[in-house]
Amino acid sequence: MKLAILSESPADEAALRVLIEGVLGEPIQLVQSALRARGWPSVAQVMPAVIRHLHFNTDADGLAVVVDADDSVIHTETHEAPGYFHPRCRLCQLRAVFRQTVKRLPPARGRQRIFRGVGVAVPAIEGWYLCGRDESVTEAIWLNGLAVGKVPFTRHELKWRVYGTDRPSLPHEINCALVDARRHAVDTRRLENDFPGFRALANDLRTWRTLLNKI
């Protein structure tokens, strides 16, 4: 599969590539490396241009995008109802941007549209890295904390737990991210279970592969 990854940093891109290959169970071909956005809401703002570029100028099958949830509304099963859209949920917002952009594009390069792979890391991608080795970090625990008005951990704390500092150098950040991404890539079920924001991405990717296999 040929895909592009839109991310906030080289560390995120390196880890996502490994995680995506873990979900698909096969190597991927990165169509255009180093597509970057400056965090939220820049990701959503730049995404239409990225999608159009990939659609017309490359042979990418799809685009994978992951953002941190930070303090936004977390995507839940309720949001999956047909026609539902939560204006403060980043997953709903990114999906909407994707939908509205691709529906306006004519077929190009022998395909109708490029596929969507969208995930949201709650509250930050370091949560995914800690999954399975720190029982106190899951999306549900974060949600429960928000519900009672007391966050169970901060993004600062997650950085400390993953990198041993909240000011990691980029090489150190990449190394740490890759160690945990490779651990998950062997079997992504735990990550999908504990972090529905990752499951959303995994489901997109599997749907995408199924559709590609039918073509």
Next chain:
Amino acid sequence: MVGPNGSGKTSLIQALLLLRGLTKLPIKDAHGTTPPIASPEIDFRFSPPLDEIEVQMACSTDFVCDLLKVRSPSPELWSQAMSEILKIRSYLFDHYAMGEPARREVGAELTGNAGNLAAVIARWQDRIPAVLKRLETEFCRLLTEFSGLEIVSLHDGRVALAGRLADNNERVFAENMSQGTLYTIATLVLAFDPAPPSIICIEEIDRGIHPRLLREIRDAFYRLSHPASFDEKRAPVQIVATTHSPYLLDLFKDHPEEVVIAQKEGLEARFERLIDRPDYQQLLSEGPLGDIWFSGILGGVPQEKSPEELK
């Protein structure tokens, strides 16, 4: 520090340099001097173990601020503070000067415009080659078109800095390197210096640097200010840096305590730490910090006259 032109960012750096300059002179009255005129005063505070020292700078005339009032529990403690104050350094890199060859003997430490960059690296090559190797490795990681740095001895006794291109192994002399490349090398010299200054003041740290490399520039200075995070075993260096780049500011959203906004109000300059704003958390949740700053709601932007005022 961010803020409009003329908001006092450079003046703050000059105040630190003035403190250094006055500290070199004998203190006439260590327990108090009354300024002859009513003038602004600057209070300096220090972190432990020097936190019991108080230093106040005042002006003897309208334009001459040369009065230093020092209160210290002991002469020994003040002596210790003096040695740290004398290690304050300020930099405003000049790529034309940096491109020039330099006399080998002037390489003890980087000068304010980094015009002796070649001499410093030549000295490191002779005396601390392992440190230079680390710097070179980092340089090649950041600027992947290069495979190494070289010092070339010239016939007139001077040394020139050159980079070796990874693709064709050709040599590029510093005079032909880009502005950003030279600034990156100078930044790495500061970051890897085994005996760095106590305080580094540096203007426009984003100048000439591609926005995607700003993270690396920030991290180079974090290596100095937070050495433990980089497995360095030496005292932290305080960094006072100015920028006009929203992209660089974005990189400090997780550390609002490190962001100071300078605001010009008439003839006055005001400095405010971002973390001291009661609403900073909400502001940071609503977009990239650089964009929030550019919008003007944090202050630290140029004043604009209304059409009526322009008439």
